[in-house]
Amino acid sequence: xxxxxxFLLLAGLLFMAPPTVxxxxxxxxxxxxxxxxxxxxxxxxxxxxxxxxxxxxxxGGHALATPFGTFYSPNITPxxxxxxGRWSEQDFLRALREGLSPSGDHYYPSFPYPSYTRxxxxxQRALWAYLKAQPPVKQANRKHDLKWFxxxxxxxxxxxxxYFTPGVYRPDAAKSTAWNRGAYLAEAAAHCGxxxxxxxxLGGIKSGMHYAGTRDGPxxxxxPNITPxxxxxxGRWRASELAEYLETGMTxxxxxxxxxxxxxxxxxxxxxxxxDLEAIAEYVxxxxxxxxxxxKADKKPAKKEEFE
Amino acid sequence: MKHSRNPHCILFASVxxxxxxxxxxxPEDIIKYRQNVMKSQAAHLAAAGAIINGKVDFKGQxxxxxxxxxxxxxxxxxxxxxxxxxxxxxxxxxxxQKNAEFQKLAKDTQQKAGALAKAVAANDSKNYAARFKDxxxxxxxxxxxxRKEEK
Numbered sequence: 001x002x003x004x005x006x007f008l009l010l011a012g013l014l015f016m017a018p019p020t021v022x023x024x025x026x027x028x029x030x031x032x033x034x035x036x037x038x039x040x041x042x043x044x045x046x047x048x049x050x051x052x053x054x055x056x057x058x059x060g061g062h063a064l065a066t067p068f069g070t071f072y073s074p075n076i077t078p079x080x081x082x083x084x085g086r087w088s089e090q091d092f093l094r095a096l097r098e099g100l101s102p103s104g105d106h107y108y109p110s111f112p113y114p115s116y117t118r119x120x121x122x123x124q125r126a127l128w129a130y131l132k133a134q135p136p137v138k139q140a141n142r143k144h145d146l147k148w149f150x151x152x153x154x155x156x157x158x159x160x161x162x163y164f165t166p167g168v169y170r171p172d173a174a175k176s177t178a179w180n181r182g183a184y185l186a187e188a189a190a191h192c193g194x195x196x197x198x199x200x201x202l203g204g205i206k207s208g209m210h211y212a213g214t215r216d217g218p219x220x221x222x223x224p225n226i227t228p229x230x231x232x233x234x235g236r237w238r239a240s241e242l243a244e245y246l247e248t249g250m251t252x253x254x255x256x257x258x259x260x261x262x263x264x265x266x267x268x269x270x271x272x273x274x275x276d277l278e279a280i281a282e283y284v285x286x287x288x289x290x291x292x293x294x295x296k297a298d299k300k301p302a303k304k305e306e307f308e
Numbered sequence: 309m310k311h312s313r314n315p316h317c318i319l320f321a322s323v324x325x326x327x328x329x330x331x332x333x334x335p336e337d338i339i340k341y342r343q344n345v346m347k348s349q350a351a352h353l354a355a356a357g358a359i360i361n362g363k364v365d366f367k368g369q370x371x372x373x374x375x376x377x378x379x380x381x382x383x384x385x386x387x388x389x390x391x392x393x394x395x396x397x398x399x400x401x402x403x404x405q406k407n408a409e410f411q412k413l414a415k416d417t418q419q420k421a422g423a424l425a426k427a428v429a430a431n432d433s434k435n436y437a438a439r440f441k442d443x444x445x446x447x448x449x450x451x452x453x454x455r456k457e458e459k
Contacts, residue, residue, distance in 0.1 A: 052453075221456065248441060249448040254354025256444065258398075258451030266452065 035130025038123045040271040041189035042116065044131075046263050048073045059083070059137040064110055065219045068203060069146030071110040079136035092128045093121075097166055106156035108144070109164070109194075109203065118169040118188030163204035178275075182283030185276055190269065192284070195223050195260070198292075212290040221260055222294055229289035242281035243274070335392045342387035343397075345380055352376045353443060356424070360436045370436075371428050377443065378425040384414040398456045406453075413450040420446040 039045070050061040050073075060075040077083040084092070091102040099106060099113035107113060119127075149155065169188045171180040186192045198206045198214040206212075212233070213225030228235040234242065241252045246269045249257035257265055269277065356373040358364045388403050388410075403410050424439040 248444045250353070250357065250444045251350075252354065254350035254352070254357065256350070256447040256451045258448070258455040262448050262452035265448070 029129070029133075031126045031129040032133050034123070035126035035128070035133075037272075038119070038127045038189060039130050040268045041185055041276075042119075042127070043190060043264055043268040044076070044127075046267045048076050049267075051263075056137040056139065058131070058134060059139040061139065061142055063219075066110065067216055068108075068150040069144060071108060071144045071146075072142040073111075074141045075137065075139050076131060077134055077137040077139075078132050079138050082138050082140050083136055084131070085136055089125065089128050092131075093124055096124050096127075099160065099164065106153060106160060108150075108156055109159065112191040112194045114164050114205075115188055115191035115194060117164075117166045118184070120168055120188075123189075159203060162202065176282075178279045179283055179286065181276065182279030182281070185272075185280050186283055190264075190280070192226070196226050209290060209292065211284065211287060212292040213294040215294050218260065223260075225290065225292050225294055226284060227287055227290045227292075228285045229291050232291050232293045233289060234285075235289055237285070239278065239281040239285055242285060243277040246270075246272075246277045246280060247274070336395060338387070338389060338392045339395060339397045342392070345387060349377060349380050349447075352380075353440075353447070357440060357444075360440050371425075374421075374425040374428040377421040378418075381414075381418045381421040384417060385411050400454050400456050403454050410450070410454055413446070413454075417443070417446040417450065 045057060047062050047064065048058045048060055049055055050059070050063075053061070055061050056077075058075070058077045060073045062073045064071045064073065075083040078085040080086050087102060094100050094102070095107065095111075096113055096116040096119065098117070099109065099111070101107060116124075169184045172183070175183075193205065193211060195217055196211045196213060198209050198212060199216070200206055211226045214223050217223035225233040227233040228237075230236055237245075237252055245251055245257070246265065248270070249262055249265045251257070256262070352373040355366075356370060356377070359366050359370045359373070385407075388399060390404065393399060393401065393404060420439070420442040424436075424443050427435045427439045
């Protein structure tokens with residue numbers, strides 16, 4: 001759906017496209033530098049780059065397999081034809097805040113706008129400045145490959161009315177500055193809950209299960225419970241260990257992050273300031289523990305015969 | 309003679325049997341073995357990290373952990389023979405399908421573990437933290453594309 005919307009947009013803007021931001025914007029510009037930090041914290045690169053097939057940064061095409069079908073991320077480089085080169089800042093802000101394309105189509109929440117809507121106006125504009133300063137890449141978007149029930153546009157509209165609350169992150173005055181910073185980074189930018197919180201059959205966030213992990217993660221992965229439950233979550237981790245993990249990928253047992261989380265760390269989290277990682281750790285470990293075992297250990301292992 | 313032949317036969321048979329089992333280890337046993345070797349590496353890495361980061365004061369043992377890491381990372385690909393790709397393993401098919409890449413990353417881990425062991429042997433304490441981080445990064449680099457999370 002939103003691919004078609006993009007084409008309409010491009011067609012509509014052919015005659016009225018305002019000149020894009022002058023090329024050669026200095027990367028020393030403060031907004032761009034701030035934007036780069038938001039970009040790292042928000043993990044844009046990971047989903048918008050098809051690293052597995054040596055795709056160019058931010059040119060899209062990264063597959064995200066979900067129970068609703070496979071989503072392919074769009075090109076968000078400033079290329080005028082295939083990327084977001086003809087977008088206005090307002091278009092971009094609306095996408096982040098309301099999950100709407102410039103032509104008013106709903107985006108699927110595979111694009112985590114339910115989180116990005118919590119980013120501050122300042123951070124959203126800085127992110128725009130950063131994206132506009134990246135090299136354009138000409139690469140056409142690939143259509144999502146969705147199951148029949150997810151194809152209808154009305155599906156996304158209903159989904160939004162059920163599960164989507166727009167609006168910036170509101171600090172909790174009863175909590176410390178560090179806690180609020182951690183909550184902001186985890187909820188608005190890093191969007192931890194988009195993968196770590198289980199979803200209903202309709203793809204909404206399950207209430208009372210915040211960060212409790214799921215067996216139905218993207219790309220058929222099992223996403224661990226990261227609530228501070230001592231048995232099934234990370235309740236035995238100390239805040240310093242969690243902060244270290246977010247930087248290096250090493251767990252307190254010396255095990256290593258793998259798969260999707262290794263991507264999240266390598267492409268984003270490891271670039272964050274130490275105090276920000278500590279803030280995220282403080283916030284995550286302060287959440288209500290939820291006992292919820294997600295490992296497939298109890299599932300019978302596949303027998304070789306079944307594959308032959 | 310009847311009596312002396314039998315023991316030879318039995319001996320011969322049991323040698324064959326032993327050799328047979330050694331050559332055709334059950335894939336399940338290979339997987340378990342590899343997981344145990346990997347777990348030992350994780351444990352030595354975490355132990356070395358705790359010493360290097362100053363959390364504990366077992367400096368005298370740092371060399372042991374570093375040497376253990378160096379020894380057990382010597383030939384990681386040998387732990388992944390063909391046919392050890394199903395059942396209770398998180399190893400992705402990519403281990404066998406993109407084997408050259410896998411070998412390269414395993415080699416990197418071997419070199420990084422060697423560099424850490426060398427730094428510790430040389431008492432080069434100001435470089436411990438950097439060499440340690442190199443090893444952790446190298447583990448993650450391989451796990452990123454070759455191990456499925458929690459399966």
